[in-house]
Amino acid sequence: MVLDEQQHVDERWHHDYQHHNYWRRYETLMAGLLWTIIVILVVIWLLGFLLHFGGALIHIIIVIAVILLIVNLLSGRGARV
Numbered sequence: 001m002v003l004d005e006q007q008h009v010d011e012r013w014h015h016d017y018q019h020h021n022y023w024r025r026y027e028t029l030m031a032g033l034l035w036t037i038i039v040i041l042v043v044i045w046l047l048g049f050l051l052h053f054g055g056a057l058i059h060i061i062i063v064i065a066v067i068l069l070i071v072n073l074l075s076g077r078g079a080r081v
Helices: 002-051 056-074
Strands: none
Touching: 002 056
């Protein structure tokens, strides 16, 4: 009976570890993706600003990039990148 309980605890621990590991990889992937989007938006903004095209769209792009940056930093994902 004790062996069955121990086996149950081991199986439960293994399941929890796999679940935690999955979410950790998912969060790392999403943080990297968010930083990639921020960098792309800033580059587009700089190109539009320097080459004088896009009008107000250029400023909207930088505002979106800054909002994404703030969300990323406030959610605590910035330290993992």
